[in-house]
């Protein structure tokens with residue numbers, strides 16, 4: 001039994017409208033029909049979930065069908081002249097190994113599918129008993145996350161950004177931390193994907209936004225006039241109430257909007273038209289936009305040109321081996337040149353050594369961020385740390 005769910009279908013639905021989503025589902029169903037053999041039956045469970053039952057088969061044949069489905073369904077769909085890509089995540093349970101009744105088999109296939117979503121997406125996986133533990137873990141973390149919001153278990157830490165030429169502080173990135181009473185400290189790389197999956201990222205993201213604006217004011221009152229960059233999740237970016245909530249918080253805190261920077265990733269451009277609209281609205285509000293983790297996604301140069309970002313953050317992976325890797329050095333040199341041409345300032349992430357700094361300066365990277373200067377710090381420690389540095393604010 002295959003349990004199939006489309007990745008990011010909600011996003012398609014929310015951003016293009018339901019009739020667009022319906023057409024996509026029909027196209028997916030057609031593709032499924034064309035590849036499923038005669039001993040298979042396809043059912044639509046609801047939403048973007050499908051079940052396929054394959055009778056009298058072998059593990060090997062099951063596996064090859066799963067591979068084929070992943071491949072075929074991941075090909076782009078053209079709907080009303082727009083090209084859209086969605087990948088399927090598939091969980092598979094086997095009768096009678098995993099269960100003998102429908103309910104158990106569906107539940108196990110669903111568990112396996114959920115596991116795929118958490119780690120890879122666009123993939124398939126057979127159910128294993130060991131998965132049970134993991135998905136229970138997710139359920140527990142989800143409820144802890146909900147509690148965490150109510151019980152103020154979240155806080156922000158701030159990592160300084162240093163101008164490479166003047167050696168002054170030019171900004172700080174706000175990074176979210178969660179010390180859960182149930183689970184202890186949990187890394188954002190673990191809880192943010194889950195919060196995205198469950199939608200909790202919307203209230204969490206609003207909290208981050210408001211907290212950062214409050215910090216801008218608090219620092220300003222201490223004489224520290226610095227922009228703060230927050231990270232946006234794709235789900236927030238596509239949320240219908242996103243722009244109004246930004247406007248509301250800026251109004252409420254009365255900050256200079258150019259002190260608020262938003263870091264987005266290349267994947268935000270999944271729906272070009274919609275992304276352009278949101279970015280334009282953000283520009284009108286006056287906030288600055290940075291493209292985060294640059295070089296790890298699938299962004300095309302035309303996106304860079306069209307969206308006219310203010311900052312380009314070079315992903316840590318390019319910095320890590322900079323000392324011994326000539327290819328990485330060439331990459332940095334190309335990226336900074338490219339950014340200059342598009343009128344963007346470059347920020348290097350994960351700057352850990354003096355050698356990194358020297359090389360990044362050589363390739364004319366504008367701004368440095370990383371452990372070499374400081375770890376992300378709670379506000380009071382940041383204030384302390386900053387005393388040995390001069391501040392330079394570009395407004």
Ligand code: C2E
Pocket residue numbers: 159174175176177187188189192205208230231232233263292293316349350351352369370371372376
């Ligand atoms: P990111 O935005 O690329 O943030 C940079 C990450 O690199 C941070 O990890 C930071 O602590 C770490 N880092 C900074 N300097 C160095 C260094 O010199 N060396 C190394 N190895 N690492 C360094 P962190 O705080 O664990 O955050 C991980 C990711 O979680 C962030 O990546 C961001 O994508 C996401 N995230 C964090 N806070 C938020 C948030 O408030 N909202 C959303 N949507 N995502 C967030």
Ligand code: MG
Pocket residue numbers: 173231263292
């Ligand atoms: Mg970031």
Ligand code: MG
Pocket residue numbers: 292293313315316349
């Ligand atoms: Mg980054």
